[in-house]
Amino acid sequence: MALDEAVAVTGATEIDAVVIGAGPVGLFAVFELGLVDIKTLVIDILDRPGGQCAELYPEKPIYDIPALPTVTGQELTDRLLEQIKPFGAQFVFGERVDELQRGEDGRFHLKTDAGREIVAKVVVIAAGGGSFTPKRPPLEGIEAYEGKSVHYAVRRMEDFRGKDVLIVGGGDSALDWTLNLAPLAKSLTLMHRRDEFRGAPHSVEQMRALVAEGKVSLVIGQVTKLHGETGNLEAVTAKTSDGAEQRLAVNAILPFFGLTMKLGPVAHWGLNLNENLVLVDTEKFETSEKGIFAVGDINWYPGKLKLILSGFHEVALMAQQAHKYVHPEKKLMFQYTTSSSSLQKKLGVK
């Protein structure tokens, strides 16, 4: 993207720092940047903050956060959100940062998959293990159907009107879309490997009622093969729980097998990488591009440990250097939150 184009677009958000990723480390970056008067905007592809802690293990206890002998992934997220509240960061959820480039004015121009544009003085990549993406069932040739007949999310319900739809999975996404699409679709089949569902009990009840009325057919089994041509699905072969094979005529599939982490767009931003991780120094946690930092699970340096604790340390040092870029005219004085009245003012301490 050329600079003149970027500037021509009206409505680009301007901000001191963009934090890519709202995992624990991205959230604490808001805190450390806030202490040195840097305003932040945080973007995450997930629909809520917390990264791995909230998505993969919200209920599991973590035992190695200093001074919190035990805290669950969700509690840690909630406490971080409370701690960073005084800084009034802006949050954008459900969007992935796809493009990152330096413009001629020296600032960074970012673009999300939703077309949102942001201009920032510094960028903090806190992308963890990468962006969460839906798992792709390892069915032969599935790539050719993606976007045409195989969908990992529903963007427009209308796209499914009049189709023979197959939904695969046993959690809330599978159940919710079964309930929502059944009235629109020509036929709707819900397939799951066992006759037990993880979703909310009332959704399970509603689904069973639709099955009893003959409006949804429930198949206990797994898809083993896709049939069709040039991305247009005609049927699938399914193996049912008793081992029998069955052919189902369908022209749209929604597979819901959870999420996995993929490095994704970060790989294409021209940064020096080491086996899919962004190389940084251990003084400023800056990447090969000045003004772009990488913190938390996404970075690598000799001795790196993928611990939340280490990420917290990294953002404190990163913020010192970020301050030099954002407020070059100001001298940074080292201060403690305990004793500095100016820091306490920022934190809203009364």
Next chain:
Amino acid sequence: MVKLTFVQPDGASRTVDAEPGVTVMEAAKLNDIPGIEAECGGACACATCHVYVDPEWVDKTGKPEAIEEDMLDFAFDVRKESRLSCQIKVTPDLDGLTVRVPAKQF
């Protein structure tokens, strides 16, 4: 030490020694067994440590608990003998256990 055998989809197999108390996933990782990814490090949160327990051993390894069953929903080609290897603790009882690694972990 307990002997564990991992069979690959192409039939190649390797037998390794495991210390009682570790999990079958940990034994696989310690011995660089291909095809066991274990992205979440054994927290029963990723389903990328899926294995098929040899039918003769299913009684000894036992049945998955509810959270493991839920997580198995995220694995591919799940069968009756499917388990998440991070949820099987190695005990002296399991000496000689054979598990098969699936063709894909997703």
